[in-house]
Amino acid sequence: MEAYSIGIDLGGTNLRAAAIDKDGKMLAKISGNTPVASGPGPVVDDMAQSVEKLREQFGREHLAGIGAGVPGNIDMAKGVIVGWGNMPIFNGYAMRDELSNRLGTKVILENDANAAALGEQWIGAGRGVDDLVLLTLGTGVGGGIIVDGRILHGQIGMAGELGHMTVSPNGYPCGCGNRGCLEKHASATAVSAMARLLNLGHDLTGKQVYDLAVQGNDRAREIFKAMGEALGIALASLINIFNFPLYLLGGGVVAAWELFAPAMLAEVDRRCFTYRSTLKIAPTRIEAAKLGGDAGLYGAAYLPLQDVRR
Amino acid sequence: MEAYSIGIDLGGTNLRAAAIDKDGKMLAKISGNTPVASGPGPVVDDMAQSVEKLREQFGREHLAGIGAGVPGNIDMAKGVIVGWGNMPIFNGYAMRDELSNRLGTKVILENDANAAALGEQWIGAGRGVDDLVLLTLGTGVGGGIIVDGRILHGQIGMAGELGHMTVSPNGYPCGCGNRGCLEKHASATAVSAMARLLNLGHDLTGKQVYDLAVQGNDRAREIFKAMGEALGIALASLINIFNFPLYLLGGGVVAAWELFAPAMLAEVDRRCFTYRSTLKIAPTRIEAAKLGGDAGLYGAAYLPLQDVRR
Numbered sequence: 001m002e003a004y005s006i007g008i009d010l011g012g013t014n015l016r017a018a019a020i021d022k023d024g025k026m027l028a029k030i031s032g033n034t035p036v037a038s039g040p041g042p043v044v045d046d047m048a049q050s051v052e053k054l055r056e057q058f059g060r061e062h063l064a065g066i067g068a069g070v071p072g073n074i075d076m077a078k079g080v081i082v083g084w085g086n087m088p089i090f091n092g093y094a095m096r097d098e099l100s101n102r103l104g105t106k107v108i109l110e111n112d113a114n115a116a117a118l119g120e121q122w123i124g125a126g127r128g129v130d131d132l133v134l135l136t137l138g139t140g141v142g143g144g145i146i147v148d149g150r151i152l153h154g155q156i157g158m159a160g161e162l163g164h165m166t167v168s169p170n171g172y173p174c175g176c177g178n179r180g181c182l183e184k185h186a187s188a189t190a191v192s193a194m195a196r197l198l199n200l201g202h203d204l205t206g207k208q209v210y211d212l213a214v215q216g217n218d219r220a221r222e223i224f225k226a227m228g229e230a231l232g233i234a235l236a237s238l239i240n241i242f243n244f245p246l247y248l249l250g251g252g253v254v255a256a257w258e259l260f261a262p263a264m265l266a267e268v269d270r271r272c273f274t275y276r277s278t279l280k281i282a283p284t285r286i287e288a289a290k291l292g293g294d295a296g297l298y299g300a301a302y303l304p305l306q307d308v309r310r
Numbered sequence: 311m312e313a314y315s316i317g318i319d320l321g322g323t324n325l326r327a328a329a330i331d332k333d334g335k336m337l338a339k340i341s342g343n344t345p346v347a348s349g350p351g352p353v354v355d356d357m358a359q360s361v362e363k364l365r366e367q368f369g370r371e372h373l374a375g376i377g378a379g380v381p382g383n384i385d386m387a388k389g390v391i392v393g394w395g396n397m398p399i400f401n402g403y404a405m406r407d408e409l410s411n412r413l414g415t416k417v418i419l420e421n422d423a424n425a426a427a428l429g430e431q432w433i434g435a436g437r438g439v440d441d442l443v444l445l446t447l448g449t450g451v452g453g454g455i456i457v458d459g460r461i462l463h464g465q466i467g468m469a470g471e472l473g474h475m476t477v478s479p480n481g482y483p484c485g486c487g488n489r490g491c492l493e494k495h496a497s498a499t500a501v502s503a504m505a506r507l508l509n510l511g512h513d514l515t516g517k518q519v520y521d522l523a524v525q526g527n528d529r530a531r532e533i534f535k536a537m538g539e540a541l542g543i544a545l546a547s548l549i550n551i552f553n554f555p556l557y558l559l560g561g562g563v564v565a566a567w568e569l570f571a572p573a574m575l576a577e578v579d580r581r582c583f584t585y586r587s588t589l590k591i592a593p594t595r596i597e598a599a600k601l602g603g604d605a606g607l608y609g610a611a612y613l614p615l616q617d618v619r620r
Binding site for chain 1: 393453455457474478584
């Protein structure tokens with residue numbers, strides 16, 4: 001058989017792993033059993049066991065490598081997790097080498113939002129595009145930046161923290177210390193908070209607010225409009241900064257595309273001369289990502305394949 | 311003698327050209343005679359004549375190449391100027407090929423703010439650093455982004471329009487169509503406008519406002535504080551986006567560093583968790599550029615040398 005690789009996506013609750021061939025075909029996908037909250041040791045055991053299962057099934061001789069996406073910031077040179085906001089038990093953990101030692105082979109560790117951007121570029125909505133930005137709208141807002149087909153890491157792997165771009169300098173406080181971060185305006189959490197502010201309900205999920213909006217509730221519709229405007233402010237700056245051909249929006253909240261996208265695109269058009277002035281010569285596309293929850297899994301698997309290709 | 315190259319910096323009024331050797335030593339600098347407002351034909355004649363002068367002086371056999379920085383946006387693939395805000399007579403002009411034909415040799419055309427960033431990276435405040443952002447605070451605010459030692463161009467050379475990042479979503483209108491662009495808050499023009507708003511004077515230059523501030527005028531000092539805060543908002547977002555080791559501020563307004571920098575750095579510290587959390591492991595430097603008005607000249611000259619080196 002052809003070469004394949006194994007990608008791991010360590011989510012907020014547990015892990016998934018998949019064997020994916022060099023053309024981006026998913027051969028098998030499995031889930032781990034260990035809650036992430038169990039801490040580094042048990043989680044890395046679970047990662048190693050998941051890889052073993054897939055490696056036995058598809059053979060060692062064709063395995064190009066192993067990539068793992070995790071929700072924290074990673075010191076790329078050292079393979080150490082340097083910041084995982086709500087799971088500090090992992091901070092300072094040398095996950096790359098621990099996993100590599102258990103498996104007896106090289107592992108590439110990556111931030112999960114970066115891996116998702118790479119996955120979309122490889123086999124999703126960014127196929128054929130070398131430069132793109134992915135915003136992942138979930139509980140928070142993650143980001144990944146692809147330059148010339150490679151993930152932009154910055155000094156220690158912390159590039160792409162796009163959820164903490166300022167869209168409202170005196171807006172709501174964010175856990176990061178800033179005010180008016182994008183993710184306080186354009187995440188599932190933000191949608192729920194706005195629903196509460198508008199007396200729509202105390203504990204509505206983003207999906208419930210979406211359903212209300214679809215049913216015609218004006219306040220619910222206004223929430224998604226506000227979200228679209230915030231995204232437009234951030235995207236206008238990003239387009240002026242990068243002049244990339246493609247900006248993708250992924251994550252669960254993108255299901256509400258038809259509710260927030262019109263306000264978002266209007267805001268970009270109004271605020272971004274780069275967007276307007278290139279419309280006819282080199283248009284900027286702003287589109288929904290395609291790989292859904294598997295983007296990070298594809299991207300993690302692509303990491304070792306990408307190195308083989310070069 | 312050693313290899314050298316010729317850099318041209320086409321400013322808002324006229325051009326300068328310099329012969330610079332491969333170690334960054336400026337061998338000679340001359341100014342052109344033709345006002346830029348004369349339009350493309352006369353200006354390119356002037357550029358060609360300036361190059362000829364230097365080429366005769368230092369010899370054709372050692373000339374590595376010719377680079378030219380211009381204040382407009384450039385379609386890099388075609389070498390055509392696609393947007394030069396206040397000099398629309400140049401829009402659509404194939405400056406690269408016109409100059410190349412006159413000189414009988416290859417020319418590399420570049421945006422001047424991008425060239426300045428490359429110059430600082432080569433031989434200025436960014437020496438030894440592969441990834442940096444330069445903000446040039448002049449009449450407006452220009453930007454250049456260096457990734458892995460190369461200028462980030464984006465689709466058609468419009469990357470780095472950092473002066474049009476939004477720092478105040480409902481702030482003053484900008485000619486670009488946006489509200490609250492960075493350059494409406496942190497340029498010489500912005501300083502003059504704020505002086506007028508504070509009844510300091512109708513037609514004060516940035517330098518005059520600076521002098522008032524140095525003399526202890528509270529309103530003048532507040533202007534530079536406001537400018538520092540706006541820069542801090544933009545820098546916090548840029549650091550979260552890039553996680554680069556170095557952010558440089560160039561341009562004439564940087565002379566007021568001691569007046570705006572404290573507010574700027576306080577704002578970055580407060581707003582940017584990437585900045586704070588990397589302080590001890592991989593600090594982010596925010597510093598004044600070093601090459602002054604010659605940054606673009608050095609960068610333009612480096613363009614052909616850089617290609618020879620690879």
